[in-house]
Amino acid sequence: MDDFLIRALLAGIGVALVAGPYGCLVLWRRMAYVGETLAHTALFGVALGLFFEFDLILGMIVAVAVAALLLGLAQRDKRLGSDAILGILASLTLAAGVIIVSATTARLDLFAYLFGDILSVSVRDLVALYAAAAVALAALILMWRPMLAATLHDELARIDGVRVDLVNLLLMLLLALVIAVAGRMVGILLVVALLVIPAAAARRFARTPETMAVLAALIGAASVVAGLWGSFRWDAPTGPSMVVAAGALCLLVWLVPRRRAA
Amino acid sequence: MAPGEVLAAVRGVSLALGGTPILEGVDLAVRAGELVSLIGPNGSGKTTLVRILLGLAPPDSGTIQRRPGLRIGYVPQRLSIDRAMPITAERFLALAPRGGRAERRAALAELGIADLAQRAAQDLSGGEFQRLLLARALLAEPELLVMDEPAQGVDVVGQADLYRWIATLRDRRGCGVLLVSHDLHLVMAATDTVVCLNRHVCCTGQPEAVARHPEYLALFGTAAAAFGVYAHHHDHVHDLAGHVHADNEHDHHHGHVHEHDHAR
Numbered sequence: 001m002d003d004f005l006i007r008a009l010l011a012g013i014g015v016a017l018v019a020g021p022y023g024c025l026v027l028w029r030r031m032a033y034v035g036e037t038l039a040h041t042a043l044f045g046v047a048l049g050l051f052f053e054f055d056l057i058l059g060m061i062v063a064v065a066v067a068a069l070l071l072g073l074a075q076r077d078k079r080l081g082s083d084a085i086l087g088i089l090a091s092l093t094l095a096a097g098v099i100i101v102s103a104t105t106a107r108l109d110l111f112a113y114l115f116g117d118i119l120s121v122s123v124r125d126l127v128a129l130y131a132a133a134a135v136a137l138a139a140l141i142l143m144w145r146p147m148l149a150a151t152l153h154d155e156l157a158r159i160d161g162v163r164v165d166l167v168n169l170l171l172m173l174l175l176a177l178v179i180a181v182a183g184r185m186v187g188i189l190l191v192v193a194l195l196v197i198p199a200a201a202a203r204r205f206a207r208t209p210e211t212m213a214v215l216a217a218l219i220g221a222a223s224v225v226a227g228l229w230g231s232f233r234w235d236a237p238t239g240p241s242m243v244v245a246a247g248a249l250c251l252l253v254w255l256v257p258r259r260r261a262a
Numbered sequence: 263m264a265p266g267e268v269l270a271a272v273r274g275v276s277l278a279l280g281g282t283p284i285l286e287g288v289d290l291a292v293r294a295g296e297l298v299s300l301i302g303p304n305g306s307g308k309t310t311l312v313r314i315l316l317g318l319a320p321p322d323s324g325t326i327q328r329r330p331g332l333r334i335g336y337v338p339q340r341l342s343i344d345r346a347m348p349i350t351a352e353r354f355l356a357l358a359p360r361g362g363r364a365e366r367r368a369a370l371a372e373l374g375i376a377d378l379a380q381r382a383a384q385d386l387s388g389g390e391f392q393r394l395l396l397a398r399a400l401l402a403e404p405e406l407l408v409m410d411e412p413a414q415g416v417d418v419v420g421q422a423d424l425y426r427w428i429a430t431l432r433d434r435r436g437c438g439v440l441l442v443s444h445d446l447h448l449v450m451a452a453t454d455t456v457v458c459l460n461r462h463v464c465c466t467g468q469p470e471a472v473a474r475h476p477e478y479l480a481l482f483g484t485a486a487a488a489f490g491v492y493a494h495h496h497d498h499v500h501d502l503a504g505h506v507h508a509d510n511e512h513d514h515h516h517g518h519v520h521e522h523d524h525a526r
Contacts, residue, residue, distance in 0.1 A: 149357040
C-alpha cells in the first residue's frame with residue numbers, strides 16, 4: 001500500500017477515535033448546530049489568515065477558539081444561545097469566509113477545505129493530529145463523571161457541587177480543537193457528520209455512556225476504512241465517501257431488529 | 263452540624279419576571295433538625311423560592327445564606343432526562359458525587375426499587391423515577407433535604423408512607439428538611455414550622471394533630487397520624503388579580519385563628 005494511503009488511514013482512524021466520544025457528547029447535549037457553527041468559523045479563520053497574510057492554521061485555531069469562548073458564554077442566555085443565532089452565525093461565517101477567499105489573489109483549494117484533503121496528509125500533520133487527539137481524549141477522561149452529571153441534568157449537578165459552567169466551557173474549547181483537527185480530514189462541511197453519525201449508530205446498542213463512546217469510535221473507524229476503500233474503488237472524493245459509509249453503517253445498525261431487552 | 267444551626271436562609275428576597283412580581287420580601291430559614299413545610303397555592307412562587315435558596319436562580323434583591331460546604335439532597339418537582347444518553351437507574355445514582363456500590367444498592371433497596379437497578383432510567387414510571395430521585399438525594403448524605411411536592415400524584419396512604427419515611431430520616435440524621443406542598447391545609451405531622459406563601463409570606467405557624475379534627479380522622483383512618491392540619495391566620499386577603507388588601511373584618515392583634523381561602 002502506498003505511503004500516502006497508510007497516512008490517510010492512520011489520520012482517519014485517529015480522527016474517528018476522538019470523534020466517537022465527542023460525537024456522543026454532541027448528541028447528548030444537542031450541540032450539533034453549535035458544532036456546525038464552529039466548523040464554519042474555522043473556514044472564516046483560514047480566510048482571514050489568507051487575507052491578512054498570516055499562518056492559515058493559526059488563523060483557523062484562533063478563530064475557532066474565540067468562537068468557542070463566545071458561544072460558550074452565549075449559551076447561558078436562552079435568547080443568545082438559540083437556534084436562530086447559531087443559524088445566522090453558521091451561515092454568515094461561511095459566506096463571509098468564502099467571499100474573502102475569492103477576493104484574495106492567492107490560490108486556495110476551497111474544495112479541500114470544504115470537503116477534506118485526507119490524502120495529502122503529511123507525517124507532520126499526523127503527529128499534530130495524534131497529539132491533539134491525545135490531549136482531547138485525556139481531558140475528557142479526566143472530566144468524565146462531572147461531564148456526564150452536567151450533561152444529564154444541569155441543576156442536579158450544580159447542587160451536587162459540580163462546576164457546571166467550567167465543565168461546559170472546557171467542553172466547548174475541546175470540541176473546537178476536535179473540529180479544527182477533524183475538519184482537515186473530512187472538510188468543514190462534513191466534520192459534524194463524522195461526529196454525529198457514528199454516535200447515533202452507537203446509541204442503538206449501547207446501555208451505558210462509556211459503551212456508546214467506545215462503539216462510536218469503532219464505528220467511526222470502520223466508516224473511515226470503508227470510505228477510503230470506496231473512494232478508491234469508485235474514484236470518489238474521500239471525505240464525502242467516509243461520511244456516506246458512516247451513514248450506511250448507521251442505517252444498517254438501526255435496521256437490525258433488537259431483542260426485547262430491559 | 264449542630265442541632266438548631268441555620269443551614270440555609272433567605273432574607274427579604276424579591277423577584278420579578280417581565281414586570282410581574284413573583285416573590286416580594288420573603289424570609290425563610292431552615293435549621294438543622296427542623297422540618298419546614300412550605301405551602302401555598304399554585305403560582306405562589308414556592309418553586310422559585312426554593313431555587314433561589316439553593317442558588318439555582320438569583321433574586322432581584324435580598325440576601326441568601328448557606329452554610330459553607332452544606333450537603334444538599336434535592337428532589338425537584340419535575341425532572342426529565344433526555345433519552346439520548348443510555349443510562350441505567352443505578353448508573354444515574356453513580357453520577358452523584360458520593361456513595362460507592364454498596365451505598366447505591368442500599369439506597370435503591372430502602373426506596374423499594376432495587377429490582378429496577380439495571381432498567382434504563384428514562385423507562386421508569388413517574389413514581390419510580392421519583393423514588394430514584396429520593397435515592398439519589400439520600401446518597402448525598404444530606405444535611406439539608408429539599409423536596410418540591412414529593413407527594414404529587416401519590417394517594418393518601420402512599421403520602422402517609424412517604425411522610426413517615428421523611429420523618430424517620432430527619433430523626434435519624436438530624437438533617438434539616440424543606441418540604442414544598444401545594445396542599446393548603448394538610449401538612450406532615452412532624453412539621454416544625456409551616457410557612458404559607460403567596461408571593462409573600464402570608465402566615466407561619468405550627469400544625470395541629472389530625473386527631474384534634476374528627477372529620478379528617480374519619481377520612482384518613484390509620485394514615486391520619488402522618489398528617490397535621492394547619493390553620494391559617496391571615497390579616498389580609500388576596501383578590502383575584504393577586505393584589506393584597508387588609509382584612510378589615512378580623513383584628514389580628516387578638517391572635518384569632520381563621521381559615522382563609524386564598525383568592526387567586
